[in-house]
Amino acid sequence: MQWPRGRRLLLMRHGETYEPRLDAPMPGAEGDAVLPLTERGREKLREVGTWIERVPIEAAWASPFLRSQDTARIVTEAHGLPIGTLDALRELPLYGPPGSTLKDVAQRYIRLMQDLASKPLHEVPLDGPKPLGVVLDEALAAIHAAIESVSGTALVVAHGGLNRFLLGHWLGMPPERAIGIEQNFACVNVVEFVGSGRPWVRTINATLHDPLKIESPGV
Secondary structure (H helix, E strand, O other): OOOOOOEEEEEEEOOOOOOOOOOOEOOOOOOHHHOOOOHHHHHHHHHHHHHOOOOOEEEEEEOOOHHHHHHHHHHOHHHOOOEEEOHHHOOOOOOOOOOOEHHHHHHHHHHHHHHHHHOOHHHOOOOOOOOHHHHHHHHHHHHHHHHHOOOOEEEEEEOHHHHHHHHHHHHOOOHHHHOOOOOOOOOEEEEEEOOOOOEEEEEEEEOOOOOOOOOOOOO
16 A cells, blocks of 8 residues: 655554553443543543644544544644544454453453464454454555545544554564554554655654553553
């Protein structure tokens, strides 16, 4: 895919939705799209908004999930931008059993890694009708169309699971290795599409509150 030249993408993960501990309760498929930010998450996002206030963001988009939409609104408040919706940026549908915890979902990701090591990307199943390869293709196409509509910097708020594979794609990593790219709550990744149209990943998992990842070990 040839990317539009001279654009900069700020790709974020949404803000905090649960306390980062392995026994934290996690939503199922029915509640995932309406999972709210925590109050602490909102407070930290307001600080992130101040952090990037001087960045000349031209447009902002988010996944249709509540937590991503709210993250984009809070972060771009000073810019006064409307938030567009990119349906293809939904979180990867990977769920544990009813009443599952973060540990259960982590085990589901382990099974995903096993599938990635043994199957082509377009044959790796998720808990939904589309395999991982199709989900990634659609997400890349949606971001491509979005940043093509601006001349400079765009903000996109998505999810940790999907962001890993987007960044891995731009870095040219095997999909089974991309799962190891950490994405903490409210992190910012910076990708520039230089004169050749090739992606230049300049920043990964940058967080204002925990830059050394002392408080966010693997979540």
